[in-house]
Amino acid sequence: MSDFSQSNIQNLLLRALPLEAFDLLLPEMQPLALPVKFELIAPNVPSETAYFLESGLGSMVATNSDDETVEVAHIGYEGMAGAHVLLKVDQTPNRTFMQVGGNGISVPVSALLSMAQQVPSANDLLLNYVHCFELQFAHSALANARYTMHGRLARWLLMCHDRLRDNDLPLTHEFLGLMLGVRRSGVSNELPILEAAHAIKATRGNIRILDRAKLEAIAAGSYGVPEDEYERLIGLSIKKMPRRDGQVEGP
Numbered sequence: 001m002s003d004f005s006q007s008n009i010q011n012l013l014l015r016a017l018p019l020e021a022f023d024l025l026l027p028e029m030q031p032l033a034l035p036v037k038f039e040l041i042a043p044n045v046p047s048e049t050a051y052f053l054e055s056g057l058g059s060m061v062a063t064n065s066d067d068e069t070v071e072v073a074h075i076g077y078e079g080m081a082g083a084h085v086l087l088k089v090d091q092t093p094n095r096t097f098m099q100v101g102g103n104g105i106s107v108p109v110s111a112l113l114s115m116a117q118q119v120p121s122a123n124d125l126l127l128n129y130v131h132c133f134e135l136q137f138a139h140s141a142l143a144n145a146r147y148t149m150h151g152r153l154a155r156w157l158l159m160c161h162d163r164l165r166d167n168d169l170p171l172t173h174e175f176l177g178l179m180l181g182v183r184r185s186g187v188s189n190e191l192p193i194l195e196a197a198h199a200i201k202a203t204r205g206n207i208r209i210l211d212r213a214k215l216e217a218i219a220a221g222s223y224g225v226p227e228d229e230y231e232r233l234i235g236l237s238i239k240k241m242p243r244r245d246g247q248v249e250g251p
Contacts, residue, residue, distance in 0.1 A: 004026060004029055004031075004105070006019065006022045009054075009105075010054040010055065010077050011052040011053060011054050011077055011078075011079075011080075011104075011105060012077060012078045012079075012234065012236045012238075013052060013078070013079060013080055013125075013126070013129055013234070014052050014105065015236065016125060016234050016235055016236055017122050017125065018119055018121050018122050018125075020119050020122075021115050021116075021118075021119040021121075021122035024111075024114075024115040024118060024119065025107055025111060025112070025115050028107050028108055028111040029105050029106070029107055030105065030106045030107075031103065031104075031105055032103070032104060032105070032106055033101075033103055034051070034053070034056050034058075034098045034101060034102050034103055034104045035098065035101045036098055036099070036100065036101040037097055037098060038097060038098040038101075039095070039096075039097045040058055040075075040081035040082070040096040040097060040098065041060075041081050041082055041092065041094070041095060041096035042095065043063070043091075043092065043093050043094060043095045044091055044092075044093055045091055046090045046091045047082050047084070047085055047090060047091060047092075047109055048108065048109055048110075049082065049106050049107070049108060049109060050080055050081065050082035050083075050085060050106070050107050050108075050109055050112050051080060051081040051082060051104050051105070051106055051107075052079075052080045052104055052105045052106075052107065053075060053076055053077050053079065053080070053081070053102060053103075053104045054077055054102065054103045054104050054105065055076075055077060055102035055103050055104075055164075056076070056098055056100050056101050056102015056103065056104070056164075057074060057075070057076055057098070057099050057100035057102070057160060057163050057164055058074065058075035058076070058081050058096055058097065058098055058099065059071050059073075059074065059075075059096065059097060059098075059099040059175075059178070060072050060073040060074075060075065060081075060094050060095070060096045061094065061095050061096070061097070061178070062093075062094050063093070063094075063095065069178065070178065070181040071175075071178045071179045071181075072094065072136075072137055072140060073133060073136045073137060073140070074136070074156075074159050074160065074163055075096065075163075076162070076163025076164065076238075077163060077165070078162075078163065078230065078234075078236075078238050079129060079133065080129070081096045082096075082109065083126075083129065083130050083133055085109050085112065085113065086112075086113075086116065086123075086126050086127060086130055087130065099171075099175055100160075100164060100169075100170055100171070125233075125234065128233040128234060129230075129233075129234060131229070131233065132226055132229050132230040132233060132234070135225065135226035135229055136226050138226075139222065139223075139225055139226055142222065143155055143222040144181070146222075147219075147220070147222045149180065149182070149186065149189075149190050150190045150193040150194060150218060151218055151219055151220060151222055152180055152219075152222065153176065153179075153180060153187075153190050153191070153194065154194060154199070154215045154216075154218040154219035154222075154223070155219040155222045155223040156176070156179045156180070157169065157171075157194075157200065157207060157209070157215060158212070158215050158216060158219055158223050159223070160207075161209050161212065161215075162227065162238045162239055163238070167208055167209045167210075168206055168207075168208050168209075169206065169207045169208070169209065170205060170206055171205075171206070171207050172205050173187045173188065176191075176207075191207075194215070194218065197211075197214050197218065198210055198211055198214065199211050199212075199214035199215045199218060200215070224239075227239050
């Protein structure tokens with residue numbers, strides 16, 4: 001049996017499960033390192049493993065027939081990679097990989113689905129997470145259609161800040177371009193706007209959050225609805241968790 005206890009687990013979904021459901025998964029949980037570029041979900045391949053992140057940042061990417069790619073969602077310690085299996089879909093055309101290395105817990109899909117069938121309240125909780133995850137897609141579309149580029153960048157940085165729980169975000173220009181669906185030069189044009197507002201400090205391969213409140217003001221209404229819905233349905237907050245420096249972000 002894996003050496004885990006629900007009281008000290010870092011993944012919020014596992015922490016929020018009913019104890020009965022957690023105990024059913026416990027014998028199947030395996031800790032593992034998740035280095036940068038580790039592929040969590042391969043496209044168009046039946047998923048046999050679900051991953052619950054404890055740290056780091058997963059990136060879900062959509063790719064079309066013209067080989068154009070864009071990031072459509074983040075996954076951190078609040079969620080799981082492989083949520084499509086909860087909808088009884090065995091595979092997805094989207095790819096999910098680690099953009100920032102960390103650690104996680106793997107669970108066989110068969111064990112996860114068996115647990116969800118045995119504990120209806122746990123199944124409901126996991127489906128609530130799927131709903132929150134889909135809201136990320138919806139609000140990405142809203143942000144892309146209605147907000148400025150630097151507003152969209154501020155939103156993505158806030159989402160990374162929530163999940164990495166650190167003021168230093170090891171994000172490259174290439175990744176920021178993938179997030180925004182623009183070339184690297186487009187990112188280079190937008191970062192100085194956030195720096196001029198004294199919201200961030202950008203250096204090679206790193207974005208330091210200087211003033212989260214200013215980022216939230218720049219992101220405006222493009223940020224917050226999926227996060228608030230997560231807190232309402234899962235019962236734990238992404239935005240208000242203590243950071244590693246001991247401070248608490250968010251209202």
